[in-house]
Amino acid sequence: xxxxxxxxRAAIAGExxxxxxxxxxxxxxxxxxxxxxxxxxxxxxxRYTYEQALGGLPDRPGAVRNGPRYEPYGMTGVVLxxxxxxxxxxxxxxxRRSRHSSLWRRRDEESGWxxxxxxxxxxxxxxxxxxxxxx
Numbered sequence: 001x002x003x004x005x006x007x008x009r010a011a012i013a014g015e016x017x018x019x020x021x022x023x024x025x026x027x028x029x030x031x032x033x034x035x036x037x038x039x040x041x042x043x044x045x046x047r048y049t050y051e052q053a054l055g056g057l058p059d060r061p062g063a064v065r066n067g068p069r070y071e072p073y074g075m076t077g078v079v080l081x082x083x084x085x086x087x088x089x090x091x092x093x094x095x096r097r098s099r100h101s102s103l104w105r106r107r108d109e110e111s112g113w114x115x116x117x118x119x120x121x122x123x124x125x126x127x128x129x130x131x132x133x134x135x
Contacts, residue, residue, distance in 0.1 A: 008077035010113045011104035019070040019091075022035075023113065024063035025055050035114040043098050043120040061093050062127060068094040083107065089108040090129070097123040 014033050023029045031054055040048040048056070057063060075089035083106040090099050103117040 004079045007079050007083075007085050007113075010086075010106075011077055011087055011102075012075055014104060014113050014115065014131075015075070015087055015089075015102060016072070018074065021063050021065045021067070021069060022059070025058045025065075027058070030054055030057050033114055034118040038115060038117070040118040041120070043122045074099075083115075090123070096127075097129075099123055124127075 017023050018030065018033050023033070034050060036050060038050040038053060040053055044047060053121065061068065070098065071092040072089050073091070075087060077085050077087045080086055080103075085104045087102050087104065090097065098120045100118065100120050101120070102115055104113050105116045108115045
């Protein structure tokens with residue numbers, strides 16, 4: 001049996017949970033999804049460690065139940081190695097559009113899938129949604 005689609009589905013499920021305002025507003029719930037070695041490079045270039053991300057997540061966009069929510073689209077994943085999945089997608093949050101890449105890893109059965117690395121890049125308003133990368 002090919003475990004690749006199952007691993008990608010598990011990473012996507014985790015990514016979607018991290019976009020849920022109730023998860024973003026709860027340090028405990030978010031901690032279940034972030035690897036202890038987690039690092040993020042935010043859309044404006046700021047670097048966040050595990051502690052910084054958990055501490056600031058409730059105050060970041062998308063953490064209010066009745067506020068704007070992340071609307072992901074085009075999410076795809078690939079297994080880079082056993083227990084390591086890369087996801088890429090675009091998302092909208094209100095008028096802001098961004099491109100994302102994240103690495104999800106699974107060290108063992110007990111810890112489950114956790115986000116190890118995340119990078120977001122803002123997309124300028126004049127860039128079309130389906131623009132291919134320029135070469």
